Amino acid sequence: GVGERRAKAERMFTLMDGFLKNDPLSLQKDILNHVEYTVARSRFNFDDFEAYQALSHSVRDRLIERWHDTHSYFKRTKPKRLYFLSLEFLMGRSLSNSVINLGIQDQYAEALSQLGFEFEVLAEQEGDAALGNGGLARLSACQMDSLATLDYPAWGYGLRYEYGLFRQVIVDGFQHEQPDYWLNFGNPWEIERIHVTYEVKFYGTVEEVDMNGEKQRVWVPGETVEAVAYDNPIPGYGTRNTLNLRLWAAKPSNKFDLEAYNTGDYINSVVNRQRAETISNVLYPDDRNHQGKELRLKQQYFFVSASLQDIIRRFKEAHNNFDELPDKVALHLNDTHPSLSIAEIMRILVDEEHLGWNKAWDIACKVFSFTTHTVVAEGLEKIPVDLLGSLLPRHLEILYEINFNFMEELKKKIGLDYNRLSRMSIVEEGAVKNIRMANLAIVGSHIVNGVSKLHLDTLKMTTFKDFYELWPEKFQFKTNGVTQRRWIVVSNPSLCALISKWLGTEAWIRNADLLTGLRDHVDNPNFHQEWKMVKRINKMRLAEYIEAMSGVKVSLDAMFDVQVKRIHEYKRQFLNILGIIHRYDCLKNMDKNDRRKVVPRVCIIGGKAAPGYEIAKKIIKLCHSVAEKINNDADIGDLLKLVFIPDYNVSVAELVIPGADLSQHLSTAGHEASGTGSMKFLMNGCLLLATADGSTVEIIEEIGSDNLFLFGAKVQEVAELREKGSTLKVPLQFARVLRMVRDGYFGYKEYFKSLCDTVEIGKDFYLLGADFGSYLEAQAAADKAFVEPEKWIKMSILSVAGSGRFSSDRTIQEYAERTWKIVPSRCPL
Ligand code: KOT
Structure with missing residues (x-):
């Protein structure tokens, strides 16, 4: 009876000793227990990695408690739920983010230091979860953080790739790809649900059957694969709500190849089972171009089928009429990758x-919404x-x-x-x-x-x-946004503390609009002083990393100028490199006196090229060739350095972005759908040098065109410039630096030829030549501003102050109200 069940529940709770406690002593006990019983090391002898494992497991336990509470609360109150369907999530590391969102950062730091460990050092042990390519995938991760923080009843669905995005290794200046063995050392952030499985079918035929006198077409599939759920808790900040990101892995179904077993081909049928696992084996690394590949289509349907079975099962548990589906379920398609969902x-x-059919179609159309991340039809x-x-x-x-x-x-x-x-x-x-x-x-x-x-x-x-x-x-x-939890609180603790101090509150961490309050202090010299110190600390961290990575020593007085993002022709990293060559060329032709007025620069470029994208790979090689020439030119010294940061990913971004003075966003106007990197730099007080493309237009609205360095053709001008073809005027300097590359000034003359051809007059689709003059002017303006520290710091402060609108919290709230029609559902304490 009811009484019996309640008594049992109460006894369980007492046995558990209530919820896990978060004082430093309890944390220490939990960590040591995990050292002994989970990691199976002696508590008297374990290294940093083992300490990280035990620490993560203690955090995981705390996540699970909240996850349970949140989901039983949703189950009880039955709000309309959002299901966010995406084939890519770039989560990066989880430890710091979890501990911060759980609000127990200080307790953990103290607990660890008493055990003789430093939290930051252990956090460095974690590898990235890189289940995505670039902007689209990191956006999904930011949006999950916002959904959890804003208490929306949502689930994320994705694929658990055995190998995430390849590791980029540079050999002799060339990119090489290596598999990302991210699961080899275990993954404490996932919970395997061996009993949450669904069969996914492929191939076969369609047959017509008689259903109570009516003819109906039904699918008789030929192959079955099993999908197993792996749950990844997503904690909100300042709330008990903890959402679920459910990732599917493929494994052989026990129905697989039954025939072969019956005919006695035991060995072959066991070997064949391996084929099932290949479905979720590897992420396609071609940021936007994977057409006509069967395995890719299999991944998409595998994902769609498993997710929808799970969603429909959950709906049926709580409701008995499909008419209610649009009132209880919103399905969001992150780009077209999961759009087979509509047919399914x-x-x-x-x-x-x-x-x-008509009733079904009416329901389907009400349930689905869709976001596209592409501009051009060819994409x-x-x-x-x-x-x-x-x-x-x-x-x-x-x-x-x-x-x-x-x-x-x-x-x-x-x-x-x-x-x-x-x-x-x-x-x-x-x-x-x-x-x-x-x-x-x-x-x-x-x-x-x-x-x-x-x-x-x-x-x-x-x-x-x-x-x-x-x-x-x-x-x-819905203009994109990024989460200030990851991009300020986790990655830039010094700036985080400074903002909270001057705003007199930490409330901006849940309400980024409050950042505008920094405008009140924009002329305060004490504030300026502290602001400068914070940037200095972050530049120091970055400089150490650069030296460890590439051996190049950089001066902290130089302007740190950064371009980090996937390598694409439209993003014009080539324009950046040609600009650097121009700067070098100018320095070489300057006399000693003039050189003294030059602002020293450290140019930093990072990003991965899709393995089959030849031109992008040549851009990476050119960057290395130019770097070698410049960095070894004793005559130039600290006036100019160029470094390529290998294997750019989320955790590298967390280090690089806070340390940047200037960041570049150079896409030819009309090609970057939004751009989200710029928002992370903006939040970290880094000034932007950018074209009027994507969301930069809205950043200008927010901070004013005086507070960034704008250049290049406007969207409306691009078509006309292209039509000019070979009659288009390009500056002499452009022809000159291009000639240097063509003539083999940086070696590899033959190899760089096809790259140079892409920007030859008349063939320069992305208009590097047309924009070069204006690009150099913007660079000169940045140099000029940098030698007036007061002015620069003011621009920097106003950038952060205006970044609140580019929080993914704002984006998610707009989606919730205008598209998904969901309301917050906050799990009580
Ligand atoms: C990938 C495959 C197919 C179509 C589009 C893509 C894609 C687009 N991948 N990343 N994006 C970027 O998405 C970001 C988030 O919306 C945008 O900020 C950025 O401009 C896109 O290029």
Whole structure:
């Protein structure tokens, strides 16, 4: 009876001794217990890594408690839930972030120091979780932090890749890729749920069966793989709420290859089982270009199928009518990668739950929303129909039916405009027929989001023009943001303390708008003094890292100028390098007197190139060749240094960003959907040198154009400049530095030829030549500002003060209110 159950629960709770305690002594006991019983080392003899393991397990225990409370609270109160579907999450490290969000940082620091350890040193033992490529994936991670902190009832779903993004190793200036063995040393931040598994099916045929006199098409799959859940707790800051990021791993199903067992081919069937695991084996490293690969499509469907089975099961436990689905569930598609979900939910509702097509479609459209991170049409994902039809035959039929209905509806609205109909069709006709995933996502979602104002405006006028004209009310933008917990509190403790001191509160950690309060102190010399010290400390950390990494000693008085992001032609790292060559060339031609007025620079570049992206790899090599020349030129000394930081990732970013004076965001206007790196630099008091692209336009609105260094063609000018072709005027200096590369001044003359060709007059698609003059002027303006420290510090303070709008808390709140229609649900203490 009820009384019996309550008595049992009470006894359990007493046995557990209540919740885990967080005073330093209790923490020490817990850590030592984990040393002894989890890590299985003697408590009298364990090293830093083992201490990190034990420490993490003690944090994990605390996360689990809150995770349980949060989920039983959601279960009881049944709020509408958001499911955030993404094939990529760049979580980085978890230890510091967890301890800070749990609010027990000081207790842990004290507990450890009494044991003879330093928290920061142990935190360095952790490797990154790098289950993603770049901006899109780190955005997912920031957004999970905000969802948890703002108490939204949400789940994240993703894939547990055995190997995350490759490790970048530089040999002789060339990039080499090595596998990321991130799970080899165990992962205390995940909880394996061996009993939360689903079967995912592939291949096979579609057959027509008789269902109570009605003909129905059903899928008879040919292969089954099992999905196992791994749960990763996501703690909110200043709340008990702890969300779940559920990642799926593939393992062989016990149904796998039953036939082979029956025919007695035991060995081969065991060997074949391995194939199942390959599905979640490795993350595709091609930041945006993986088209027509069967394994990639398998990953997508594996992810979609497992997630939707889990979501529908949970919905059915609490509700008994699918009409309620749109009131209880929001499904968000992070780019088109999970958009097979639309076909899958139709298959579930129609084939398995036997809802009528129209009713099912009405539900689907209300449940889904979609964010695109791409600007240009060529960047959109397509799947060859043949590939899809063989792997997922029933889904292909469903997609055709969705498209047929859409085309009929469209004809009624726009008439027989066949050009427009064919542009908007989900099926692309041609030599190879393709499914256009973006068209599917737009048709099947009630809201389509861009990631900055400029991004949406561009989409409306170009890539999604037809759809915008059809459904203007569907299109919204939510300017991206980043979490100040990770990008200030975790990564820049000195700045964090300084901000809290001058604002007189830590409330900005949950409400970044309060950062505007720093404007009140912008002229206070004491504040300036402390601000300068903080930057100095962070530059010192960075300088030590640079020396350890590359052997290059850098001066702390130099301006630290940073460009870190994936290497892409449109991001124009090549422009940066040509600018550095120009600076070097100028220095060489200067007399001693003039040199004394020069602002010393340390140029820092970092980022990975997709393994098959030849031009991007050449940019990396050029950076090393130029660095070798400059850094070994005794005549130049501290006036100019160039360093490439290898293996740029989240934890390297945490070190580099706080130490930067200037950061560069050079995309040709109209190519960067938003850009989020700039926001992290802004929050850390680093000045921006940037084009008016993506969210930079909104950063200017917030901090004023006087507080950054803007350059380059505006979006409206880009098309016209391109049309000029070989009649386009480029500055002489540009031709000169390009010639230096071409002539072999930095060696590897043959190798760099094709790179130089990409910016030759008439072929310079990204307009490096056209923007070079204005780029040099912006650089000169930065030099000029740097020698007036008062002015520079003021700009720096105003950057941080204006960064509140670029918190992912603001982004998530907008999504919650305008797209997902979810409300906070705070788990009581
Ligand atoms: C990857 C594959 C396909 C399509 C788009 C991408 C993609 C886009 N990956 N990263 N992005 C970036 O996403 C960020 C977050 O929205 C943006 O700030 C950035 O501009 C995109 O390039």
